[in-house]
Amino acid sequence: MGILNGKRGVIFGALDEQSIAWKVAEACVAEGAKITLTNAPVAMRFGEINKLAEKLDAEIIPADATSMDDLNNLFEKSMEILGGKLDFVLHSIGMSINVRKKREYTDLNHEWMQKSLDVSAISFHKVMQTLWKMDAMNDWGSIVALTYMAAQRTFPDYSEMAEAKALLESFARSFGYHFGTRNKVRVNTISQSPTMTTAGSGVKGFDGFFNYADKMSPLGNADAESCAAYCVSLFSDYTKMVTMQNLFHDGGFSNMGMNPAILED
Numbered sequence: 001m002g003i004l005n006g007k008r009g010v011i012f013g014a015l016d017e018q019s020i021a022w023k024v025a026e027a028c029v030a031e032g033a034k035i036t037l038t039n040a041p042v043a044m045r046f047g048e049i050n051k052l053a054e055k056l057d058a059e060i061i062p063a064d065a066t067s068m069d070d071l072n073n074l075f076e077k078s079m080e081i082l083g084g085k086l087d088f089v090l091h092s093i094g095m096s097i098n099v100r101k102k103r104e105y106t107d108l109n110h111e112w113m114q115k116s117l118d119v120s121a122i123s124f125h126k127v128m129q130t131l132w133k134m135d136a137m138n139d140w141g142s143i144v145a146l147t148y149m150a151a152q153r154t155f156p157d158y159s160e161m162a163e164a165k166a167l168l169e170s171f172a173r174s175f176g177y178h179f180g181t182r183n184k185v186r187v188n189t190i191s192q193s194p195t196m197t198t199a200g201s202g203v204k205g206f207d208g209f210f211n212y213a214d215k216m217s218p219l220g221n222a223d224a225e226s227c228a229a230y231c232v233s234l235f236s237d238y239t240k241m242v243t244m245q246n247l248f249h250d251g252g253f254s255n256m257g258m259n260p261a262i263l264e265d
């Protein structure tokens with residue numbers, strides 16, 4: 001439909017074809033946007049992102065989202081390549097060493113926890129602060145980060161990522177105030193269903209968790225493609241007055257109490 005015609009954006013977090021950011025990048029370009037892709041330098045080693053860049057005719061600018069120098073370089077180069085200020089940015093980043101190493105929540109390594117919070121949440125503040133200081137966002141632009149409902153409710157195996165997501169969502173509200181007031185830029189988080197990706201399947205017992213949510217949700221789990229479509233709508237001019245929200249994109253899961261289908265199982 002071309003609802004992103006003429007818009008410029010930066011997409012963080014496309015690692016492989018399963019990544020939510022991968023689908024978002026494809027959907028944005030299909031809707032007429034021009035984008036740059038970015039990921040941590042270490043993720044470049046997988047080489048998959050090159051395929052996406054080729055397919056979408058987009059440039060890749062490596063950046064560790066916890067490094068202010070890398071972020072400065074990323075947005076400077078993106079504006080140069082895309083030919084102007086940005087209209088949208090997707091933060092699609094998550095990583096926890098404690099989860100990866102299967103540490104119990106009652107026995108977490110706190111140095112690793114700091115790293116998890118830095119990569120998964122504080123990076124969002126760093127991204128927005130860099131955009132703010134560079135005055136890199138066009139008026140009425142849109143910034144979105146991906147989150148999960150463990151920020152509000154307890155999902156024991158999600159471990160410290162629950163705290164990371166709570167922090168991430170709070171940054172959206174707090175920075176949303178500043179960006180809205182100065183630039184009419186909106187900032188939101190999308191709280192996505194469990195999705196089969198590298199980050200998702202790193203969570204202990206992910207399959208059971210995925211199937212449970214799928215059964216509990218009247219519409220079933222939202223997949224990565226529909227998440228991408230939702231992101232596109234938030235980057236478009238059809239959602240100009242939506243800001244500082246945590247938006248559940250989960251087939252109804254978050255408002256369910258009990259689903260008889262689960263009991264029948």
Ligand SMILES: NC(=O)c1ccc[n+]([C@@H]2O[C@H](COP(=O)([O-])OP(=O)(O)OC[C@H]3O[C@@H](n4cnc5c(N)ncnc54)[C@H](O)[C@@H]3O)[C@@H](O)[C@H]2O)c1
Binds near residue numbers: 194
């Ligand atoms: N998969 C799910 O079930 C699910 C559900 C809700 C929300 N989310 C969120 O969606 C987002 C994307 O995850 P995904 O499921 O597509 O998995 P993914 O593993 O494909 O994406 C995570 C990305 O984070 C990047 N990353 C890690 N450290 C980084 C750093 N220092 N700098 C820059 N990038 C870094 C990785 O390289 C990777 O591309 C994450 O925020 C995740 O928490 C995922």
